[in-house]
Structure formats: structure tokens, C-alpha cells
Amino acid sequence: MHLKVTVYSTPSCPWCRKAKQYFKSLGIPFKDIDVSKNQKKAEEMYRKSGQMGVPVITIGNQVIVGFDKAKIDKILGI
Template sequence: MIKVYSTDSCPWCVKVKNYLKSQNVEFEDLNVQDDMIAREEMIKKSNQMGVPVLDINNNIIIGFDKSAILKALAQ
């Protein structure tokens, strides 16, 4: 299960989600602007408030780090 923690106003969140879609990767989009439970979950996993945060098979990736995303997807 891949989770993307994002907000509506974050341009990097849009880039991450578009990239995953271009790679035909299914993911759950969690809007931490509206979803307080998802926000707490994201903070607990990443120890930060910035978005995007990706959880790919328990690999936490902060920001749009294409090489880290590819590495996590390959595992």
C-alpha cells in the first residue's frame, strides 16, 4: 500500500501524484489539510509537518525524491 500525504495548495504534491500516475502506480491520497487523523499519522511517521510525504511499503520519503521513490517501488 502506497500512501501520499498531501495538501491542495502544494505544487510538489501534485508533481509526486502525477509522477506516480505516469508510472501506473496506485496510491492512496491523504489530504492532511482536511484529515486530522492522516495529519497525525504523517507527523508520527516522518517527524515533520511538510508535504509531500510518501509511505511506500513502510519506506518514508519526504518530498519529491524520484530516486528514492523508484528504489522503494523496486523493493
Template sequence: MAHVKVKIYTTPTCPWCRRAKEYFKQLGIPFTEVDVSRDRKGAEEMIRKSGQMGVPVIEIGNQIIVGFDKARIDRILGIS
């Protein structure tokens, strides 16, 4: 698997955000976390990229995933 940049937009109270972060940790893939409840610029960036305000929003390279869609994450990462 090639090195890919991953960014996860989260809030502290979001259970799906925790699951997404745990999944990337299990895979050994580093990610940048943006807490949109504290980071206004990060929240604006997330809305611009995803078109909505719900979390998690996961950015893998230039792909945007709204929600913790494990099957789509695996597909983008080339995991079967």
C-alpha cells in the same frame, strides 16, 4: 514490480504533491491520497511517521520519503 502499498500525504496547494501524484499515475501505481489540511487524524499519522509537518510525505510499504525524491522513489520501487 511487486504490488506495493503507496500513500501520499498532501495539501491542495502543494506543487510537489501534484508532481508526486502525477509520477505515480505515469508509473501506473495506485496510491491513497491523504489531504492533511482536511484530515486531522491523517495529519497526526503523517507527523508520527515522518517526524515533521511538511508535504508531500510518501509512504511506500514501510518506507517514508519526505518530499518528492524521485531517485529514492525509483530505488524503493526497483526502477532503474
């Protein structure tokens, strides 16, 4: 099972870095979108999550606001 993982983040966000480190440690490829530089993607993130805070993580069609490791593990089945 290979779900598409996207991390909406900003360079100054420590929880974004933790989330990206976590996916790297699991060997899970992800798309990193810097919403501080991309207004269209920031709007897309807001549409998906209703949040302007980062990180917003999408795994398949699931949306996680913040670095919620338990929720990430549950969706990934680990």
C-alpha cells in the same frame, strides 16, 4: 511486487501534485490523503515522518519526505 503507496498532501502543494502525477505516469495506484482536511491523518503523517511538511510518501514501510524521485525509483526497483 505490489507495495502500498500513500501520499500525504495538501491541495496547494506543487510537489504533492508532481508526486501524484509521477505515480499516475507509472501506473501505480496510490491513496491520496489531504492532511489539510484530516487532522487525524496529519498526526499520523507526523508520527511516521517527524515532519509537518508535505508531501510525505509511504511506500510499503518506507517513508519519503518530499518528492524524492531517485528514492522512489530505488524503493520501487525502477
